[in-house]
Amino acid sequence: MSAVEKRLGWRKVPPGGAISEAGSSALYKTGTWRSFRPVIDEAKCTKCLICWIYCPDMAVRRINDGVEIDYEYCKGCGICATECPVKAIRMEEE
Amino acid sequence: MKRIGLTGDEAIAYAAKQCDVDVVSAYPITPQTIIVEKYSEYVANGEVDTEFVNVESEHSALSACIGASLTGARVFTATASQGLALMHELLYIASSLRCPIVMGIANRALSAPLNIHGDHSDMMGSRDCGWIQIFAENAQEAYDWTIQAFRLSEDPEVLLPSSINIDGFIISHSMEGVEVLEDEAVRAFLPPRSDARAIDPNRPLTIGPVALPDYYFEFKRQQAEVMKKVPPVLERVCREFGKISGRRYGKFQSYGMEDARTAIICMGSAAGTARHVAKALRGKGEKVGVVKLWLYRPFPADELVRELEGLKSVVVMDRAISFGAPLGPLCSDLIGAIYGKLPKLKVMNAIYGLGGRDITAKEIEGIYREGLRMAKAKAPMVRVKYVGVRE
Ligand code: SF4
Ligand code: SF4
Numbered sequence: 219m220s221a222v223e224k225r226l227g228w229r230k231v232p233p234g235g236a237i238s239e240a241g242s243s244a245l246y247k248t249g250t251w252r253s254f255r256p257v258i259d260e261a262k263c264t265k266c267l268i269c270w271i272y273c274p275d276m277a278v279r280r281i282n283d284g285v286e287i288d289y290e291y292c293k294g295c296g297i298c299a300t301e302c303p304v305k306a307i308r309m310e311e312e
Numbered sequence: 313m314k315r316i317g318l319t320g321d322e323a324i325a326y327a328a329k330q331c332d333v334d335v336v337s338a339y340p341i342t343p344q345t346i347i348v349e350k351y352s353e354y355v356a357n358g359e360v361d362t363e364f365v366n367v368e369s370e371h372s373a374l375s376a377c378i379g380a381s382l383t384g385a386r387v388f389t390a391t392a393s394q395g396l397a398l399m400h401e402l403l404y405i406a407s408s409l410r411c412p413i414v415m416g417i418a419n420r421a422l423s424a425p426l427n428i429h430g431d432h433s434d435m436m437g438s439r440d441c442g443w444i445q446i447f448a449e450n451a452q453e454a455y456d457w458t459i460q461a462f463r464l465s466e467d468p469e470v471l472l473p474s475s476i477n478i479d480g481f482i483i484s485h486s487m488e489g490v491e492v493l494e495d496e497a498v499r500a501f502l503p504p505r506s507d508a509r510a511i512d513p514n515r516p517l518t519i520g521p522v523a524l525p526d527y528y529f530e531f532k533r534q535q536a537e538v539m540k541k542v543p544p545v546l547e548r549v550c551r552e553f554g555k556i557s558g559r560r561y562g563k564f565q566s567y568g569m570e571d572a573r574t575a576i577i578c579m580g581s582a583a584g585t586a587r588h589v590a591k592a593l594r595g596k597g598e599k600v601g602v603v604k605l606w607l608y609r610p611f612p613a614d615e616l617v618r619e620l621e622g623l624k625s626v627v628v629m630d631r632a633i634s635f636g637a638p639l640g641p642l643c644s645d646l647i648g649a650i651y652g653k654l655p656k657l658k659v660m661n662a663i664y665g666l667g668g669r670d671i672t673a674k675e676i677e678g679i680y681r682e683g684l685r686m687a688k689a690k691a692p693m694v695r696v697k698y699v700g701v702r703e
Pocket of ligand 1: 256272273274275276277278287291292293294295296297298299
């Protein structure tokens with residue numbers, strides 16, 4: 219995990235690319251990949267959690283009884299917007 | 313030590329049996345089938361304590377081998393031709409994850425047209441996959457190298473997979489007298505595998521994660537460097553094997569090179585014919601030699617340069633075509649090795665024997681004569697010749 223942050227040179231990277239500490243994917247802030255941003259219309263949202271189930275990056279977080287998008291990791295794939303049964307998610311160009 | 317009759321395939325299976333392999337996963341394909349057939353017989357007869365994993369393809373076979381190897385098991389498999397091609401993506405994964413798997417390959421032509429006979433196209437198509445690649449001339453060498461390959465691959469400084477290549481049918485199916493070691497001698501030479509990195513539920517590890525442009529290059533650079541550790545370990549393994557067997561191996565074997573003006577460089581069964589012809593020609597006063605390469609990857613570039621010093625010309629025999637490239641694969645490697653170091657050495661690339669086409673003593677004599685002519689005449693520095701093909 220520290221390996222990802224420190225930008226190790228080739229002599230130091232672990233043989234075979236094995237990672238001995240858990241949680242390294244959390245260090246990759248994939249939000250920078252996004253060209254479209256999902257925006258939830260709170261008035262329309264029924265809090266059904268379909269978007270939370272479908273998001274492939276676990277970038278939809280549960281808050282209280284509803285949902286919010288974690289833009290540090292959301293890649294902007296739009297799956298949540300497609301799957302939302304009440305069209306409460308709009309994809310806005312970044 | 314006793315002498316028994318074994319085909320090349322059987323010699324590899326017999327060696328693997330003595331190496332106390334934990335897991336074998338393989339799929340039958342001509343001309344390798346006898347290796348896995350023999351090995352499954354050992355399993356069925358209770359002669360080995362091996363988990364034999366039956367799979368539906370070579371892709372799955374090597375996948376199963378990789379998984380098993382990561383747990384610290386000693387793993388063996390075998391394939392040929394289309395089977396090796398089907399393994400292609402896993403070949404890279406096995407070496408990149410540093411799995412010391414040993415694989416027997418009965419080299420065979422690639423389709424199309426369909427052909428089951430011997431040439432080196434299959435392994436040459438995978439020459440950049442990060443495996444240690446060894447070519448054996450006969451069944452004895454196949455047996456000896458299989459045992460040495462486990463020691464070499466599993467060495468903590470190496471941890472890379474190895475392939476032992478034999479010419480399909482010519483060696484895989486020909487029976488020879490093979491001197492085999494006692495089981496105890498092999499066991500003493502090759503203690504059980506121990507790997508501190510073996511996956512273990514009590515020590516979780518992530519194997520094979522994604523590495524994007526910010527990290528992938530570093531892993532590959534490291535892998536390139538690991539290849540350099542192979543030759544010194546190989547020397548050590550060969551020296552120790554020589555003590556228990558009386559047979560001394562290395563990166564290559566030379567014949568007549570003390571005073572040679574021209575030499576043939578080749579791999580596999582053609583080396584026997586080349587030596588036979590060289591002996592006859594030397595009897596007539598012609599200064600010719602043979603360098604038979606055992607270790608193809610990593611390519612022993614510096615050692616070959618030293619071996620070829622003083623020669624006027626060299627003939628590199630390739631049993632494969634690198635389509636669209638200026639030379640065959642072995643010859644390209646050699647030119648890369650000698651560039652700037654042996655500026656006067658003339659090189660002829662003889663491409664021969666595709667799809668199991670025999671290479672005869674007469675043809676090899678012709679190759680030597682051309683090598684000698686090239687040494688004298690104002691011939692070009694490099695030329696390619698297809699030997700034994702109808703015009
Ligand atoms: S756009 Fe894609 S990544 Fe972002 S929250 Fe929606 S489903 Fe997840
Ligand atoms: S799928 Fe739509 S309605 Fe359901 S929680 Fe997500 S945004 Fe709200």
